[in-house]
Every structure is written in C-alpha cells, then in structure tokens.
Amino acid sequence: MGSGSAFSWLPCLHGHGRRGTSCAAACVMLVALVILAVVSVDPRAQASWFLLSTSAAPAGSAASLRQPSGGGWGGNGGGGGGEHLLVTSSSFGGGARRGRNSTSKEVLFQGGGGVDGTASAAPALIVSSISGDVVSPSRVAVAPAAAEPTMAPAPAPAPEWGVGDAAAAGSADDNIIQVTPQVQRRRDAKLERLELGLAKARAAIREAIKNKEKLPPLPDKDYVPVGPIYRNAYAFHRSYLEMEKLFKVYVYEEGEPPVFHDGPCRSIYSTEGRFIYAMEAESRMRTRDAGEAHAFFLPFSVVKMVKTIYEPRSRDMAPLRRTVSDYIDVVAARHPHWNRSLGADHFMLSCHDWGPYVSAANVHLFSNSIRVLCNANTSEGFDPSRDVSLPEINLRSDAVGGQVGGPSASRRPILAFFAGGGDHGPVRPLLLKHWGRGQDADVQVSEYLPGRRGGASSYTDMMRRSRFCLCPSGYEVASPRVVEAIYLECVPVVIGDDYALPFADVLNWPAFSVRVAVGDIPRLKEILAAVSPRQYIRMQRRVRAVRRHFMVSDGAPRRFDVFHMILHSVWLRRLNVRVVAPPA
Structure with a gap:
C-alpha cells in the first residue's frame, strides 16, 4: 500500500465507449473493495485524511497523521528533517498491537466508526505539507507503524518568522500537519493571525531545544523547571511560558448539566470533573470569542452519561455514542470551527474506562481530535502523538493536602506494597499468585488489607511505610495508585505493558519510577532490590519534586499543577497542527 493510486477517482478510460455504465459500476465496486482492504489493515485509516510529508519520504508520498515523525525534548540520538515538538512515545509508552494485548485481554475496540460502530466515510479534506505540496485525499497511503522516536532536537535552524499570513509561516524543516479546508468562502484573517502566533511559538520552542546548554534559566517568579525529572527542562519551561502568553481555549456552551458542563470531583474519576469545572471558571486561557481560540473543548462527561443515560448491566453504549454524535452535530451546525478542521483543533476529556469507546461516536472525533483519556491504552487505539494521557486521581475529599506527604527512605521498612481491588483484571491475579498470601515479607501483596477491606487510613499508612508502591493495571491500564504513590x-x-503514562512528552518517568513488564512479575523483588540505597534516595527526592505537576489545588488551579499540565499537553498537540485558510 505504498502507493495511493488505488484511491484515485479517475473517469473510466477502459475503452468501452457508450457501455460505460456497467464499467463505472465495476470501477465503483473495485474502489470499494480497495477501501475495505485498507480499513481492514488499519481500522483508523478510514479517517486518516491528514497527511504528513517528511524529508525522508519521496516526492508525492504521504504518511498518516497518526504516524509520528519523531523528535521531542531530549538530547540523545539524531534525526533528519523537521520534527514534532512533542515526544510521541517513549520506553514508557508501549506500541500499537492487534488482537489481544500483552495482558491477554481481548481487544474489543480497535477502530472508529459511526454511532453503531460501523466504519464511516470521511468527507474529503485537502491537506498540504509544510513545503507547500498539496496532496488530495485520493493520495492517502497507509504507512507502517513508526519506530520509537529518538529524542533529539531538530537539526535545522529555527526559521525566522516575518510578517505575512499564516500559510507562509512554515518552512521545509517543519513537519507540522497543515490542514486546509476544502470549502472556504472568504479569507479568515483571524485564523491567519492565530496560526502566525503559533508559528512564532514553535520557533521559540525549537530555539530552546537547540540552545538549552547555552542560555541562562528563564526567569519565573513561581517555579523554574530543572533537573532529571524532565526530558528537557529548559524547553518545557519555554513551551509553558509560550502557552501562558498565547493559548486560548473556547468551551462550547451548548448542552445542559449533568451530562455537559458537569463532572465528578470526589471519586476515582475526579480529574474529569475537576478539569471541566476549572476550565469553565478559567479566566486567563479561556476565551468567549471563538474567533480567538486555538483549541475548542467539547465539555461532555462520560461519567455522567454512564450515571444518567446508560442502562445498568446492559453493556450497551449506543445511547452514550448517540449523545456525543448528536452533540457534535449541533456544534457543527451552529459553529464553523468543527467543519473547518474536521475536529483537528478540538479536544474531549474523559477519565471513565469507556471514554475511548464513546469517542467512536464520530469518526473525526476518534481519528482527528485530541482525546484526553485516563484509559490511555496503546493496544486499543490510543496514540500518544495525538492523544493525551490523563492522570487518574482518586480524591476522597476536597482537602487534598491531607493526602500528601510521607517519611524518608530510612523510615520505610517495606520494600514493596500492593493491596486492594481484589482479583481485578488479568495482571493482579499474576501479582497475587507470585507474591500474595505472605509469601515474602519484603513484598507485601494482598487482595485487601486484613480486617479493613482496603480501608483508606491503613492503606495510606502502608504506602507511607513502603519504599516502592506497586501500581498494576486492572481491567484497564490506568491506575490511581500512580498518583497516590507520588x-x-x-x-x-508501574506494572503493565500498554499504558502511555501522563505527561510523558515532558516528564522523564524512568528518573522517578520503575516500569515492570507483566512477564517480569516473577522477578519483581530482584528488579526492585537492584536499586541501590543511594539511587533510591535520588528517586524519592524526584518523586517529591514531580508531585507539583500532579497536584489538584484546593482552590483555584495554580501554575504548573495538574490542570495546567493537562492544558500544556493539549497545547503541544495543537502546535503540531496548522489550520490554513486559503486566500480569497
């Protein structure tokens, strides 16, 4: 499938003269079979109308938007051509697989589709690369899965941005996906100004990536990111400041609570409600003028849908999907912005396990939009180059400060600890089999805490007495224990193979955590015991340092907290898409 010629909708030129009617029918059937073949290979190919030309690709070839070009924040490795501004995967990300995932869970959902789960045809969209080459949808080619990107700064110098429209703001070393609406009646001057501002921000961030060793720390009255907990602290700080200076989000006002503009704030899904409320109350980065917005938030809550629309124990998610599909239809009918980019500059957010499934309500929401998900399972379609991993935080009360803090390493006698959740999912039974029922005093693993059934106080005390806190996946990959441990x-x-960890495009997770593959559970004690006391003390200090990025504020959100880190993740992904209005 390296060539897109099979998708070229050409007139019938088979020499059949006036008998072209039957020939045309045959052609239509042939093209339909080819499309079905593509979709059967890659279920997300049906909506991959965004094309990305890289310097390594021959002229006229194209790769799907969902295939990252590499690049990022780090300082090792190399790479040619232009690069995305974010790290699209890491050793903590996992790779896309089909069938059953690494925990032997059957993958029930692989691709997007309509409300009923069937494949939907995407409308045509003209997309051009940064170099200005225009590729029509008939030239879509499905690229093989990209290798894990090395983390290196873009080798080419940052472009000098001058005065001009946003369409001219790119350069040959810039792999940002450029989206041009097929139908545009008049020039959109506001959009051009927005994209020019984003182009300048990209240049500033690339300059920071290249010159992090040559420039003094950026001034900041609150916090200056430094140290190994970051992939590139200087570049992250520059990007964060650019976000604060520029980024504007429009929240659609359509929809009524509780399904819209509402969410849980004290539960295992608390990050969903906390973000919705904080975004609604945001004054700095929220705009009520859609023409000034760089990104658009779809404020529906999957948790609330499950509580109010879903019929218990039916396993029927069709009503939830219809609700989301209808909402997007309303938004698209009342506003021009969804149709302008087919959702590429829009984002949804869900901490419920079913968030990825509900996102299939609209093919563009699934394949083009930024999906902010707790269930960030790379074996079930989560793509770190487009989607955002949302940290799962189990808040029992609004007094978040009472759930924070712990003793030093010398006052933690237990090597590793896990309890709670019972026989939940395919990973925890393996953990219980090898380490449960008091088999080893150093690795304390149990279904529930004895006599307390996982009571909050003793559970917290046990975590405070342990050097390592085990965070195995359940039925889904995310675990609130990751943030609890921090x-x-x-x-x-982190025990699991398919979990894309939160903020991994910025945070250097191996510096302050341990990743254990499911197959290495029998070697768990050996792996953890190999961490020297000195190395552990460093890791624990880094956990303390990184905690600010996972904190939920008791009042209004604070700079660099979890709310702003989520927005920064959306900001990074928005930087990698350029929406261009053609001249009048």
Missing part, C-alpha cells in the same frame, strides 16, 4: 512520596512501580 502524593505519598513512594516510588511508583
């Missing part, structure tokens, strides 16, 4: 200054041990 809050309590216990080094998290």
Whole structure:
C-alpha cells in the first residue's frame, strides 16, 4: 500500500465507449473493495485524511497523521528533517498491537466508526505539507507503524518568522500537519493571525531545544523547571511560558448539566470533573470569542452519561455514542470551527474506562481530535502523538493536602506494597499468585488489607511505610495508585505493558519510577532490590519534586499543577497542527 493510486477517482478510460455504465459500476465496486482492504489493515485509516510529508519520504508520498515523525525534548540520538515538538512515545509508552494485548485481554475496540460502530466515510479534506505540496485525499497511503522516536532536537535552524499570513509561516524543516479546508468562502484573517502566533511559538520552542546548554534559566517568579525529572527542562519551561502568553481555549456552551458542563470531583474519576469545572471558571486561557481560540473543548462527561443515560448491566453504549454524535452535530451546525478542521483543533476529556469507546461516536472525533483519556491504552487505539494521557486521581475529599506527604527512605521498612481491588483484571491475579498470601515479607501483596477491606487510613499508612508502591493495571491500564504513590512520596512501580503514562512528552518517568513488564512479575523483588540505597534516595527526592505537576489545588488551579499540565499537553498537540485558510 505504498502507493495511493488505488484511491484515485479517475473517469473510466477502459475503452468501452457508450457501455460505460456497467464499467463505472465495476470501477465503483473495485474502489470499494480497495477501501475495505485498507480499513481492514488499519481500522483508523478510514479517517486518516491528514497527511504528513517528511524529508525522508519521496516526492508525492504521504504518511498518516497518526504516524509520528519523531523528535521531542531530549538530547540523545539524531534525526533528519523537521520534527514534532512533542515526544510521541517513549520506553514508557508501549506500541500499537492487534488482537489481544500483552495482558491477554481481548481487544474489543480497535477502530472508529459511526454511532453503531460501523466504519464511516470521511468527507474529503485537502491537506498540504509544510513545503507547500498539496496532496488530495485520493493520495492517502497507509504507512507502517513508526519506530520509537529518538529524542533529539531538530537539526535545522529555527526559521525566522516575518510578517505575512499564516500559510507562509512554515518552512521545509517543519513537519507540522497543515490542514486546509476544502470549502472556504472568504479569507479568515483571524485564523491567519492565530496560526502566525503559533508559528512564532514553535520557533521559540525549537530555539530552546537547540540552545538549552547555552542560555541562562528563564526567569519565573513561581517555579523554574530543572533537573532529571524532565526530558528537557529548559524547553518545557519555554513551551509553558509560550502557552501562558498565547493559548486560548473556547468551551462550547451548548448542552445542559449533568451530562455537559458537569463532572465528578470526589471519586476515582475526579480529574474529569475537576478539569471541566476549572476550565469553565478559567479566566486567563479561556476565551468567549471563538474567533480567538486555538483549541475548542467539547465539555461532555462520560461519567455522567454512564450515571444518567446508560442502562445498568446492559453493556450497551449506543445511547452514550448517540449523545456525543448528536452533540457534535449541533456544534457543527451552529459553529464553523468543527467543519473547518474536521475536529483537528478540538479536544474531549474523559477519565471513565469507556471514554475511548464513546469517542467512536464520530469518526473525526476518534481519528482527528485530541482525546484526553485516563484509559490511555496503546493496544486499543490510543496514540500518544495525538492523544493525551490523563492522570487518574482518586480524591476522597476536597482537602487534598491531607493526602500528601510521607517519611524518608530510612523510615520505610517495606520494600514493596500492593493491596486492594481484589482479583481485578488479568495482571493482579499474576501479582497475587507470585507474591500474595505472605509469601515474602519484603513484598507485601494482598487482595485487601486484613480486617479493613482496603480501608483508606491503613492503606495510606502502608504506602507511607513502603519504599516502592506497586501500581498494576486492572481491567484497564490506568491506575490511581500512580498518583497516590507520588502524593505519598513512594516510588511508583508501574506494572503493565500498554499504558502511555501522563505527561510523558515532558516528564522523564524512568528518573522517578520503575516500569515492570507483566512477564517480569516473577522477578519483581530482584528488579526492585537492584536499586541501590543511594539511587533510591535520588528517586524519592524526584518523586517529591514531580508531585507539583500532579497536584489538584484546593482552590483555584495554580501554575504548573495538574490542570495546567493537562492544558500544556493539549497545547503541544495543537502546535503540531496548522489550520490554513486559503486566500480569497
């Protein structure tokens, strides 16, 4: 499938003269079979109308938007051509697979589709690369899965941005996906100004990536990111400041609570409600003028849908999907922005396990939009180059400060600890089999805390007494124990193969946590015991340092907290898309 010629909708030129009617029918059937073949290979190919030309690709070839070009924040490795501004995967990300994932869970959902789960045809969209080459939808080619990107700054110098429209703001070394609406009646001057501002921000961030060793720390009255907890602290700081200076989000006002503009704030899904409320109350980065917005938030809550629309135990998610599909239809009918980019500058957010499934309500929401998800499972279609991993935080009360803090390493006698959740999912039974029922005093693993059924106080005390806190996946990949461990200054041990960890495009997770593959559960004690006391002390200090990025504020959000880190993740992904209005 390296060539897109099979998708070229050409007139029938088979020499059949006036008998072209039957020939045309045959052609239509042939093209339909080819399209079905593509979709059967890659279920997301049906909506991959965004094309990305790289310097390594021959002229006229194209790759899907969902295939990252590499690049990022780090300082090792190399790479040619232009690069995305974010790290699209890492050793903590996992790779896309089909069938059953690494925990032997059957993958029930692989691709997008309509409300009923069937494939939907995407409308035509003209997309051009940064170099200005225009590629029509008939030239779509499905690229093989990209290798894990090396983390290196873009080798080419940052472009000098001058005065001009946004369409001219690119350069040959810039792999940002450029989206041009097929139908545009008049020049959109506001959009051009927005994109020019984003182009300048990209240049500033690239300059920071290249010159991090040559420039003094950026001034900041609150916090200056430094140290190994970051992939590139200087570039992250520059990007964060650019976001604060420029980024504007429009929240659609359509929809009524509780399904819209509402969410849980004290539960395992608390990050969903906390973000919705904080975004609604945001005054600095929220705009009520859609023409000034760089990104558009779809404020529906999957958790609230499950509580109000879903019929218990039916396993029927069709009503939830219809609700989202209808909402997008309303938004598209009342506003021009969804149709302008087919959702590429829009984002949804969900901490419920079913968030990825509900996102299939609209093919563009699934394949083009930024999906901010707790269930960030790379074996089930989560793509770190487009989607955002949302940290799962189990808040029991509004007094978040009471859930934070812990003793030093010398006052933590237990090597590793896990309890709670019962026989939940395919990973935890393996953990219980090898380490449960008091088999080893150093690795304390149990279904529930004895006599307390996982009571909050003793559970927290046990985490505070442990050096490593085990965070195995359940039925889905995300675990609130990761943030619980960070809050309590216990080094998290992530057990699972398909979980794309939160903020991994910025944070250097191996510096303050341990990743254990499911197949290495029998070697768990050996792996953890190999961490020297000196190395552990460093890791614990880093856990304490990184905690600010996972904190939920008791009042209004604070700079660099979890709310702003989520927005920064959306900001990075918005930087990698350029929406261009053609001249009048």
